[in-house]
Amino acid sequence: MAEDPSYKTRKVITIGVVSELTGLSERQIRYYEERKLVFPERSAKGNRKYSFADVELLIDIANKREEGVQTFEIRQDMLRAEKRKEKKKKRELLRGEINARFGIQKER
Amino acid sequence: MAEDPSYKTRKVITIGVVSELTGLSERQIRYYEERKLVFPERSAKGNRKYSFADVELLIDIANKREEGVQTFEIRQDMLRAEKRKEKKKKRELLRGEINARFGIQKER
């Protein structure tokens, strides 16, 4: 039961299917990996495998590219978003510690 | 947004990956299809594509096969389970209609 996160993040989809799902060419998909926008896993013999989350991310990327946003900028945005998430996690962790010491107040 | 049910039922996984995920040989997976236990979709050029739900079903099948259950019996069980489900759906539909006419009583 405690195997992998979920159907959404498990990397099982080959590049051909991702191409169909996103409308992007395989060339584009590989290039976005080169630019560090997506991180597929690899099968034993080196074939790329993507998750549904990756597919959605690629669709977002495709939309931004259509708007003329460069891969570099997309990457910057992604990194910034991740930092925000980390900070949020830290805040929540801190709050958890405080609650653990001073007791949990439910509903203020 | 109203595209496909969910990550669980969308058929996007190739037989090789299904084989890794289930521990079954491709031969076995194809055979269970022949016996009408699984129903993959096909890509444009004929390659089988499975869903996570299919993968789970195949794992169930593998377990039953280990117990010595024959594919024919597994199929019978699946068909029976499906009939039960349909009846349940009908009952719920009927209840919905009754509620629509006579008003909805929440909680008994």
Added chain:
DNA sequence: CGTGTAAGGAATTCTGACACG
């Protein structure tokens, strides 16, 4: 019945490169 395997062919995927711009 359920599964392995060799067979031959077609389609997939991979990498590195040249092209254009």
Added chain:
DNA sequence: CGTGTAAGGAATTCTGACACG
């Protein structure tokens, strides 16, 4: 920069069949 394409090879998948049991 972002993407297309031809190149060559390796791995994948497909079907129908023979084998064993």
